[in-house]
Amino acid sequence: MAGENPRVIIREIFNQSLLAVDPYQAVASYTDTIRRAYTNGKFRNLVLIGFGKAASRMAKAVEDNLGDLLTGGIIVTKYGHAVQGDRVSNVKTYEAGHPMPDENGRKAAQEIVQALKTTDKYTLVICLISGGGSALLVAPSGDITLADK
Numbered sequence: 001m002a003g004e005n006p007r008v009i010i011r012e013i014f015n016q017s018l019l020a021v022d023p024y025q026a027v028a029s030y031t032d033t034i035r036r037a038y039t040n041g042k043f044r045n046l047v048l049i050g051f052g053k054a055a056s057r058m059a060k061a062v063e064d065n066l067g068d069l070l071t072g073g074i075i076v077t078k079y080g081h082a083v084q085g086d087r088v089s090n091v092k093t094y095e096a097g098h099p100m101p102d103e104n105g106r107k108a109a110q111e112i113v114q115a116l117k118t119t120d121k122y123t124l125v126i127c128l129i130s131g132g133g134s135a136l137l138v139a140p141s142g143d144i145t146l147a148d149k
Contacts, residue, residue: 023054023130024061031065038069038124045123048073048091049112051137052130056083056093062126063089074115075128076108076136101138101149109139 019025038046046069050059055077063070073091078098096105119125140149 023057027058027061043124045071050075050128051133053132054130058128098135105138
């Protein structure tokens with residue numbers, strides 16, 4: 001690097017830093033491990049649950065790398081953060097309010113709870129969590145209202 005333009009070096013450091021924290025790449029790097037766990041555990045179903053602002057990008061990595069095994073799933077992400085384009089599985093995507101929770105987040109939470117109730121010992125569940133999840137996956141209980149959250 002001696003003699004290189006400092007701007008070039010700084011830009012390369014910046015670009016490598018972004019790649020290191022990319023949600024898609026972070027999850028994609030573990031899909032071989034997930035595939036081995038699925039096979040070795042003799043699972044019959046693979047279900048994907050995800051919530052957070054990066055949930056859609058993370059889910060896309062699972063779909064792209066494990067789509068042949070994926071039997072379904074539900075994710076919830078911030079409005080405008082859903083990955084657009086071809087989807088290769090039957091993962092349902094909700095977009096919901098962040099930082100202010102809304103009714104879509106509540107609906108997604110209810111659907112996720114119901115989906116998880118149908119799993120059994122032959123189901124491997126992948127749970128993807130990223131920042132913003134506490135606002136996006138909202139299920140107020142008792143006297144607490146959605147407005148209180």
